[in-house]
Amino acid sequence: MSFAVPVPSAGPSAPPLSNPVVVVNSQFLSSYPVDLVISEKLMTIKEGSFSISDVNGNVMFNIKGSVLSLHDRRVLVDSAGAPIVTFRQKILTAHRRWQVYKGDSSDSKDLLFSAKKSGVIQLKTELDVFLASNTKEDTHDFKVKGSFKERSCTIYTKENTIIAQMHKQVGVKNRVLGQDAFSVTVYPQVDFGFIVAVVVILHEINQDRKGED
16 A cells, blocks of 8 residues: 655665665655654644654654543554554553554454553663564564653664664754654665654653652
C-alpha cells in the first residue's frame, strides 16, 4: 500500500547505513538524512497530540486518538487520513509497554513492534524496542535514550549505531500551526515512519511519568 506522504526535504549530512532499517514501510526510506518537525497540538477529545511536517511545513503525518479512551489508543495517519500504524498500551504493565500494529489493526498477526521502559524506576527514560519477530525478547532490537521533556533523545540499533536524533529547537515555530516545535533527524536508509512511531511512544510514556511526579 502506498501512503499520501510528501517527499521530505533533505536534512544535514549523516552517514548512510550499510543495511536499511525498515519496520513500518519501505516507502519511508530516504537516501539522504530527513529532518521532521513535530508540533504539539492542543489535546481534544478526537485528536491526539502531534502533527509531523517536513522543514518546509508540508504536513506528512498526524496522530489521531481519543484522550478519554479506556484503552490508550493512537493512530498514525498520512496526510490524506489513511491509517499507517495503530498504537495500543498494554494495561497494568509496570514498564508501560506499547504495541504497534499495521494499519488500523490490533490483531497479533499485524504486530510490527513493541516498546517498553528499560527499567521500572528511571531518572531519564530509556526504552527497549522489540520487533514482532523477536518473541523471546532476550535482547532489544533498538534502544532509545534521552528525555522527551528535554526534547533530546537518540535512537540506536542493537549494534549501538545511531539511526535518529531528536533536537530541542528553542524559538522554532511550526509554520502551519504557529506553535512551538522540535525536530527529529532521521539518518539515511532508516524508515522515518518507524522513527515517528517510536517518538510518539516516548511522548506517551513521558506523559505517564508526569502523572507519577
